[in-house]
Amino acid sequence: MIEFWLAAGLLLLVALSFLLIPVLRGRRAQQEEDRTALNVALYQERIAELQGQVEEGVLNAAQLDTGKAEAARELLADTEGADGARVSRLGKPLPIVAAVLVPVLALGLYLHYGALDKVELTTEFAKPPTSMADMTQRLERAVAAQPDSAEGLFFLGRTYMSQNRPADAAQLFERTVKLAGRQPEVLGQWAQALYFAGDKKWSPQLQSLTDEALQGDPKEVTSLGLRGIAAFEGERYQEAVDYWQRLLAVLPADDPSRAALEGGIKRAADKLVAGGGALAQKPAAATALMKVRVALGADLKSKVQPGDSVFVFARAASGPPMPLAVKRMTVADLPADVQLADADAMMPQMKLSNFPEVQLVARISRAGQPTKGEWIGRSQPLASSTTAQQNLTIDSPDSQP
Structure with a gap:
């Protein structure tokens, strides 16, 4: 939370700077205006003094012109660099009030609608709990924040x-x-x-x-x-x-x-x-277990990578195309002995023993996708009750399926 308030304070200072800098600049401009007005008044006073000396006969017309020119040069020198006339002044109370109210209003809206409690929870959950009671309190706070x-x-x-x-x-x-x-x-x-x-x-x-x-x-x-x-x-x-x-x-x-x-x-x-009863033994349900040895065709050894994925699966010979049981390995594991059984079923109702005939398939997929690859090997349809080991060679381009 300390980091949050430091960041909020920094943003507040930035916002205040945007509003207070024009105010300070306005004050400097006001000082420039006051100094310029004073110089103009002195100039006018000097001209009046020269005019009086002419009337008294102290100065002639040529000396009057020279004195006026000298006074004008002094006025110009004093007013150089001063800003032009401003249309309005920023030194009014409105910017100061806005500078204070805008951050306060923003903070109030955040505390009402914001996610301060969630920020605190995220920071708290980043640390390991010290006890079971601590973990329980954290979960209770999380539920209160997100019911x-x-x-x-x-x-x-x-x-x-x-x-x-x-x-x-x-x-x-x-x-x-x-x-x-x-x-x-x-x-x-x-x-x-x-x-x-x-x-x-x-x-x-x-x-x-x-x-x-x-x-x-x-x-x-x-x-x-x-x-x-x-x-x-x-x-x-x-x-x-x-x-x-x-x-x-x-x-x-x-x-x-x-x-x-x-x-x-x-x-x-x-x-x-x-109690005089007898434990009833339920007959074991029929299960399927198929054994297959998977090997790589001799012509493919130079065309595959050791890390390419190999999917070995059984699917119904007549029925849904999805695999009934599947195992995954890599080309580096070949040749390999694989067992596919009801226990490997992807869905409870899609077991090997639920289908009378199945087909064994081995597919090499460089992208790691069981439904799409580069090379494949297939068996002929087999009874799902087959117990003898089958040999499966991957040696054909994959054309799905």
Whole structure:
């Protein structure tokens, strides 16, 4: 803020200079006018004196003319360099009043309509927080300054949840939904906050929110975990296992919560068995895994660069043209062994196993674009259930597709 006020003060001085300099110049001009008037009066007095001497017979006509010429030269010498007559004077109160009121008015308008609070927040967020409380205060100030920011509301809600303030978090997530729309992630967070704020009691509202979230995204992790918790608390252990297994399938392999989740699945299974039940094992869904060895044609080795991108993908032999599964590497990696599986699907509903026949494609793109390149290799249509390794050579100009 010190830098802001220094800059504002400098601008104020510049503005004052534009208004005060003409005033000072006007005063100097006034002094010049006063001196010129005095010289003219002295000249007229000298002429009258010469005229009196002529009348007294002290001077003759020639001496009178000489005296007048001498007085005129003196007057001219005294008035040289003086400014011409001015139409108006600037030494009036109006410029002084304007010099003071204009900056004051500008500052008042800025403080009312300006973004001083946002400037302060930007400066504050540029520094690392000293504590969790400091970060919370910053987020609260950001939300107060920008109440229509869905991102700010969402992150503050997550912060409140980490501080065991679920009721406050629920209000923020509800506001986020109104601003950003009913996105599955936000619906899941809202439902979780309401669940813990309501003493872990399941309600029709929670059922509706998690249903909507999982319909929009079957892999929405917060809703899956919450449904598992609610089922476990309600002693519906098979249902808890099912939800937590679905959650476990979408978590990254290095996610630190996997161990706790696996422990929860085991506890639910043990309670189910201890109660005389049997854990239902769902049949594994059919998956596809295709192996391909990608190599570069001998004639192309001198025409490509080691850093050129190589895209290896599978697409439906009869169906949408977009890739079903894709891997990326560079020419320097060739030859390479690549695996394309359902886990590499770009969209959940566009898996390899959803199509009976697929085609394998490898494309070199100097611009790094998977849909457009310079060289390509294609396989014949293959069953998506093929397990034998396929060989794919990039050796043809790319003419899409």
